[in-house]
Amino acid sequence: MATAQGASLERKKLMADPIMVTTIVLLITFLTLFILYPLAVLLVDSVVGDSGLSFGVFKRIFQMPNFTKAISNTLKVGFVVGIFSTAIGLLFAYVEVYLRMNKFVGGLFKVVSMLPVVSPPFVLSLSMIMLFGKAGIITRYIFGIYDNSVYGFWGIAIVQTLTFFPVCYMMLKGLLKNIDPSLEEAARDMGATRFKVFSSVTLPLLLPGLGNAFLVTFIESIADFANPMIIGGSYDTLATTIYLQITGNYDKAGASAMAVVLLSITLLMFVVQKFYLEAKATATLTGKASRGRMLIEDKSVKIPLTIFCSAVALFVIIMYICVPIGAFFPTWGYKFFPLTGKWFQQVFTKYNGFKAFKDSFILSLIASPITALFSMIISYLVVKRKFRGKGFIEAVSMLAMAVPGTVLGVGYIRGFANGVFRTGFLQGIYGTGLILVIVFIVRSLPTGTRSGISALRQIDKSIEESAYDMGADSLKVFTSVTLPLIKDSFLSGLVTTFVRSITAISAIILLVTPQFLLIMVQINEFAEKGAFSLACAFATILIVITYSAVLLMNIVTKHLGTSKKIKED
């Protein structure tokens, strides 16, 4: 059939809109150059050597016992963390959605869901060591155990579980809220006990969602670099092994091949999660809750669940609080009083703290508006426009979600150290702040885009069409209609990128040059050296910065954001 004319007309219409075309071309170039190209280079590098195509490098790395060990370690940790995070997340979500909670417990839940967002990724590793390690307050001073080791598998597993379960909690909460209460009431009415209702109605409905939560945590866990670095001890995961392969053994080809292995695992998980489970998770729960749910008052259910969740929440909060407190002790583990500000002082006097914060702050500040704008533009193009290359833009910006930071870092080293395809083109950006900013952008683009897309999907397509119909061109439609309507999403993209960038480490640690002092790299160094008080002091200031940013965003959103009334419309 003659679809050709329609397609060519669409093309002509697109070409009549130079701003659109330029934007699309720029976006595709950016995504290709900074996401696809470095990953492709890894693959090519690890199979193409001086002697042509060979799998020699792969053969070599698979013969290294520490690499094969790292694979099984990584999968083991990922599996355990995925299971525990999903289970605890489910409990939290269930308690929040089904049980009548008092204000205090509700507050605890809110804090717990918020903490991982504003804190640097390995804060919990620090406090784990400080509370339960050899000189840990709890192990040594409360229980008198002097040789407790938190390093290794369980250390990583516990810390990662506590870091990632809030993500599961938030995801599952959304799904549970969408279950129509009348389904459960019907089962109850047929004579099912509360447990039977849970196991025969709620749980099966939630199953794809649980699988989804499991895989998301699994990916997060195996991509995590900072926690295994600090609390792993000799228990190496793929991310740390790759890092050591580059920084310790200077084996770039080996590291590339390892990165390809890690990337294949995360990509596989991501594809399953994205195309199989995510669709299923929401498809089974299309029934909008028609009425409020009858909350469970039954004390035999309510009391144990509430106590368990509150205990976990309190524990997590204590772990987080431990960091700022630790920064005020004269010597952690030996001398607690009088509290001192000397570590904070040293941060600035002895360890170039000011420069570290300035560098991190400025680079993150540059990355955030660019990322927020990019992700809004991508969301607009993906949701509201049709053109060739749209699938590419959507796929690649989502793909970045499945790329572990370490892999990206290695890719950038291989891809840009000698310029693009070793031609020297763009070599200039290697080792500069620009490449760090680009990494920040690439790392935060998927989250921003996802939030933009879901915000835009809720806006009637005809609103933009009407503006277009009134004579506005694409740029005008985007600036006068789309952006104002998704202002909230834009603002949150702004802050999320800032927070993620200033707390990023995995890719950055491979790319940063002495010219820049980054806080996270500093904290990592001090933590590895065992200088916990200094690490805590740095981390505390960092948390204050990120928390202020989030606070600022909430205030701005409240006053300038899309008003509630518009959303209800």
Next chain:
Amino acid sequence: MAKEKKGVRLEHISKIYKDPKTGKDFYAVHDTSLEIEPGSFVTLLGPSGCGKTTTLRMIAGFESPDEGEIYLGNQAINALTPNKRDTAMVFQSYALLPHYNIFDNVAYGLKIRKVPADEIKRRVTKILELVELSGMESRMTNQLSGGQQQRVALARALVIEPSVLLFDEPLSNLDAKLRVSMRTEIRRIQQEVGITAVYVTHDQSEAMAISDKIIIMNKGVVAQMGTPEEIYYKPNSEFVADFIGEANFLKGKMKAKDGDVAVLDVHGLEVRVNASKDMKVGSDYTAVLRPEAATLADKGGVECKVVLSCFMGAYQNYHVMLGNTLVKLEEHNPKNKKIYKVGDTCHLVFDPKSVHVL
């Protein structure tokens, strides 16, 4: 408005979509040619999926035709983007910009055209007067009722003085009473402004009330185009007859011709219908009898049997069996008429002139 009126012409337009389930291509609109005269009010009417909205969106530029060419006046507009076309659309969901107040919503198109501020003010004020929303300028869109929002959408489309006004089921989100008053309003304003209007709806009474011409679409093709009277009294197919109003189909062989009247043999019963020139004795024909065009009597006409008799207020609803054919009737103003009961045998009486042969 001093602007020259323009018509719309579609020449052999087709639009092909992919069926998302089977992955096969199908024609959403197939080889459709239309001529919409300048200043006229034309309605595209049809069941859902008939291609009427697709046709409208192709005129607006949101969809590109896969075959054929669209003209606005004498200008071929296929390759123009929606913002470059001199059309303005009123959307089903109103599509008002929620972050602007009423004034800014209406002024949006003028601002894009860089009209001076004082002229914008004058024109917006005038158009809001026309749609009877004066004094609402500073309200936000969510503070208006559905009907008012629809008027803002209309004002916004009118104020840029487009050559053609496009309506995409603009009233389907309103309640029944408001729908009736709004359609009168839309017709009044269109007449006052004298603009060409293309209106999409699936509501036949709306189409009847509002249009100069109705285009009935079915499965991507135009089934019939004509004035409301032509469409109702002289449908050209069973589909059109059935889609517009209620229709009874009497099928039979033509037995004889008696001047203007042809006699059809419907299950052995003689039915007298309006004859057209080219009808031949011995051929099969289908006649359309509207429910209000016949009445029941004790004698005369064709014998039939009552199978349903139901009081509806304004009329008595009958189902009668004419041989094997079920005929639905509406006997209006039943108060002073004889009411037949189920099981009664009576006679169906109608004027052959009010029976149209397909």
